[in-house]
Amino acid sequence: MDTDTIAAISTPLGEAGIAVIRMSGPEAIRLADRIYQGKVRLSEVESHTVQYGHIVDPDTKERVDEVLVTVMRAPRTFTREDVVEISCHGGMIPVQNVLEAVFAAGARPAEPGEFTKRAFLNGRIDLSQAEAVIDFIRSKTDRAAQVAMHQAQGRLSQLIQSLRQDILETLAHLAVNVDYPEYDAEQLTAQVILEKSQKIEQEIDQLLNTARQGKIYREGIATVIIGRPNVGKSSLLNALAHENKAIVTEIPGTTRDVIEEYVNVRGIPLRLVDTAGIRETEDVVEKIGVERSHRALEEADLVLMVLNYAEPLSEDDRKLLQVASQHTTIVVVNKTDLEPGFDLEEVKQEIGDLPVVRMSIKKEEGLNRLEEEIAQLFMEGKAPSADATYVSNARHISLLKQSKQHIRDAIEGVHADVPLDMIEIDLKNAWQSLGEIIGDAVKEDLIDQIFSQFCLGK
Ligand SMILES: Nc1nc2c(c(=O)[nH]1)N(C=O)[C@@H](CNc1ccc(C(=O)N[C@@H](CCC(=O)O)C(=O)O)cc1)CN2
Numbered sequence: 001m002d003t004d005t006i007a008a009i010s011t012p013l014g015e016a017g018i019a020v021i022r023m024s025g026p027e028a029i030r031l032a033d034r035i036y037q038g039k040v041r042l043s044e045v046e047s048h049t050v051q052y053g054h055i056v057d058p059d060t061k062e063r064v065d066e067v068l069v070t071v072m073r074a075p076r077t078f079t080r081e082d083v084v085e086i087s088c089h090g091g092m093i094p095v096q097n098v099l100e101a102v103f104a105a106g107a108r109p110a111e112p113g114e115f116t117k118r119a120f121l122n123g124r125i126d127l128s129q130a131e132a133v134i135d136f137i138r139s140k141t142d143r144a145a146q147v148a149m150h151q152a153q154g155r156l157s158q159l160i161q162s163l164r165q166d167i168l169e170t171l172a173h174l175a176v177n178v179d180y181p182e183y184d185a186e187q188l189t190a191q192v193i194l195e196k197s198q199k200i201e202q203e204i205d206q207l208l209n210t211a212r213q214g215k216i217y218r219e220g221i222a223t224v225i226i227g228r229p230n231v232g233k234s235s236l237l238n239a240l241a242h243e244n245k246a247i248v249t250e251i252p253g254t255t256r257d258v259i260e261e262y263v264n265v266r267g268i269p270l271r272l273v274d275t276a277g278i279r280e281t282e283d284v285v286e287k288i289g290v291e292r293s294h295r296a297l298e299e300a301d302l303v304l305m306v307l308n309y310a311e312p313l314s315e316d317d318r319k320l321l322q323v324a325s326q327h328t329t330i331v332v333v334n335k336t337d338l339e340p341g342f343d344l345e346e347v348k349q350e351i352g353d354l355p356v357v358r359m360s361i362k363k364e365e366g367l368n369r370l371e372e373e374i375a376q377l378f379m380e381g382k383a384p385s386a387d388a389t390y391v392s393n394a395r396h397i398s399l400l401k402q403s404k405q406h407i408r409d410a411i412e413g414v415h416a417d418v419p420l421d422m423i424e425i426d427l428k429n430a431w432q433s434l435g436e437i438i439g440d441a442v443k444e445d446l447i448d449q450i451f452s453q454f455c456l457g458k
């Protein structure tokens with residue numbers, strides 16, 4: 001394992017009141033002393049204390065910045081190594097100068113995620129907890145942050161560990177029979193294996209059932225607004241965002257490209273995409289936009305199909321409704337403040353079973369009902385539970401599915417009277433797949449790949 005001393009800026013780059021440069025490693029305190037001037041040498045201060053002083057150039061001894069320095073000795077630290085944090089003045093130049101002094105003192109630039117990687121390699125947190133840290137930083141809504149925070153605190157890890165414990169106990173039961181076949185009636189063992197495996201499968205299923213909502217919290221619902229030109233798609237995006245993000249005009253064909261925006265609907269993050277109005281068009285620019293609209297539609301979890309209540313349903317509307325009916329769609333009938341151009345009852349045929357929400361975005365009517373409908377579709381109307389553990393990471397979901405398959409193999413093996421040592425292999429595989437979620441015996445390049453997605457300085 002790397003045991004050199006690393007350093008990076010842990011705060012955003014740009015103008016700020018202060019910025020934090022973090023160092024971690026066995027030499028962190030000694031190296032910091034080379035560039036620190038204060039009342040007491042850092043190697044002599046008590047752990048977990050803050051010191052006032054100056055950072056100086058290690059060669060010229062010229063003062064670089066006035067700082068506060070936190071000294072934290074291993075093992076009670078973020079990385080479990082010695083950590084020094086320098087709070088300097090924010091702003092590109094002071095931060096760069098202090099960082100250069102830190103490197104000149106002998107620290108090496110940290111890679112993205114390397115501090116958290118060390119926390120993992122040193123056993124302070126497991127892999128799923130480390131992955132939650134990055135989810136936490138990237139979360140777009142309170143709810144997403146809460147799910148990530150729970151995972152960072154080890155809730156998922158505990159569930160995985162208890163599942164693995166169950167498998168181990170089953171394996172122990174099996175081992176007795178494999179080693180001393182005459183000791184136990186084979187039939188009886190098979191029965192016990194079967195019951196335990198079924199229980200484990202159920203528990204894995206319960207976790208997998210949280211995946212849909214977990215993914216929604218994490219990535220947002222990919223939502224695309226479609227409809228003919230001028231029906232009010234961009235107005236709808238603005239209404240949901242409570243902000244004027246997209247340009248709205250009375251000219252059909254205003255939106256030429258795809259506009260993306262994160263919005264928060266009752267704690268559910270929506271990745272909202274406004275598209276160019278879809279119609280048969282000769283305008284080249286508009287045509288490209290329309291093609292992109294079609295593509296956005298293909299990738300959508302939710303489609304908001306907007307109709308203009310003031311105009312009769314057109315051929316384009318009917319075509320779009322047909323496409324939309326292949327997706328999870330809510331039909332938004334907009335401009336209900338105007339004289340109706342069609343009778344909703346009469347177009348029931350085209351709309352079919354799709355939920356319909358009547359709105360006048362202009363008069364700010366109907367937005368609540370639309371939000372309710374979205375929450376209903378994706379949260380089954382239930383308020384998301386603050387306590388539940390959600391599986392949200394694609395890697396975790398895939399490993400849970402693998403593990404479930406191994407358990408299924410074991411169950412089918414018992415039914416087919418397969419020799420017990422074959423079933424033992426299935427159970428061991430299930431145990432292994434679960435272990436990979438928390439980083440047990442995972443390959444180094446996978447670890448590198450996961451942590452490389454982190455921010456620099458994390
Ligand atoms: N200045 C600063 N602020 C920060 C961080 C940091 O590294 N530095 N954090 C970085 O993300 C977050 C806090 N997370 C942390 C998590 C664990 C430990 C830590 O030292 N854990 C030890 C000791 C715990 C204890 O004293 O009880 C441990 O778990 O063994 C520190 C920070 C947010 N704020």
Ligand SMILES: Nc1nc2c(ncn2[C@@H]2O[C@H](COP(=O)(O)OP(=O)(O)OP(=O)(O)O)[C@@H](O)[C@H]2O)c(=O)[nH]1
Pocket residue numbers: 227228229230231232233234235236247248249250251252253254255256275276277278334335336337338359360361362363
């Ligand atoms: N009367 C009325 N007008 C509305 C309503 N919602 C939007 N409009 C108007 O309809 C026009 C078109 O709105 P946009 O949001 O730009 O429509 P769009 O679907 O994005 O149009 P394109 O980008 O051209 O495809 C604008 O003049 C809006 O002010 C509504 O509820 N009632």
Ligand SMILES: [Mg+2]
Pocket residue numbers: 233234235246247248254255274275277
């Ligand atoms: Mg538009």
